[in-house]
Amino acid sequence: MDKLNNMQVFCRIVELGTFAAVAREMNLSAMMISKYMAQLEKSLGVVLLNRTTRSLTVTEAGESYYNRSKQLLEDFDDLEQSTVQLGSTVKGQLKINAPIDFGGLYLVPAIDAYQKLYPEVKIQMTLDNKPVNLRHGLFDISILVTDTLDQGVVARTITQSELCTYASPEYIKTNGCPQILDDLLNHRCLHYMNTPHGGRWVFNDKGNKVKVKNNWAFSTNNGRALCEAAALGMGIIQVPKLSVIHYLENKQLVEVLPEYRIFPLLVYATYLQRRFYPAKLTTFIEFLNNFFENKV
Secondary structure (H helix, E strand, C coil), rough: CHHHHHHHHHHHHHCCCHHHHHHHHHCCCCCHHHHHHHHHHHHCCCEEEEECCCCCEECCCHHHHHHHHHHHHHHHHHHHHEEEECCCCEEEEEEEEEEEHHHHHHCCCCCHHHHHHHHCCCEEECCCCCCCHHHHHHEEEEEEEECCCCCCCCEEECCCCCCEEEHHHHHHHCCCCCHHHHHHHHEEEEEEECCCCEEEEEEEECCCEEEECEEEEEEEEHHHHHHHHCCCCCEEEEEEEHHCCHHHHHCCCEEEEEHHCCCEEEEEEEEEECCCCHHHHHHHHHHHHHHHHCCC
């Protein structure tokens, strides 16, 4: 059991990059983490990590040991999960990462409905607009709203949303309504930061995907703040329709340039490929797919 524990510690050091980070995650002292590593290296008779006061690198032996250990730990987890599922109850903890707006507006009601069916599944949700690396082991599922998807993960489409351009009636009354893409150069734009397209907006011009550098006056990484700014008449925004449904219903925002509307963005639930998927994961993914059908 000590060997298994030391193996887990080593894998988390490789994934998180520092002894201190692993110590915080495991609620242990850095000295104890160092002790576990010393025990592991002594038992193996090889150096797995080269470490100084300023850096930590994985040796060739460490890289090989990590790859095999990771597989063994996943197999061990699969064994436990498959045995647990011989019972009739779906239970455990599910760790989810999601974009701030989608998670706050749409995932919370979905989680509420899911837990009414599976009350013994605990869900920990972290909201962050930056994509996460699932291989670091901090999350079981990452929700992505995107038109570009990284390879190497399983991606299940749970819904989609159109990417549209909006302004408030007050803004249009004061500044006019853009009729063609070039008109955006003469308008105040409100920009959503950290998109795959940088400082450009994406449009569909007669079937061709085109990017336009917007003349932004205000930018933020929070979609709700961006929508509020547009509703106040501060400028024009381009966001997924799911972010502005409330504003459209209240007539605080209206769509502009509808003929240039981009192809729908897909909303994915992504997770690592493995030989066995625990019931808490498969039931949640399936539930999301059914929950969001025709809702967003």
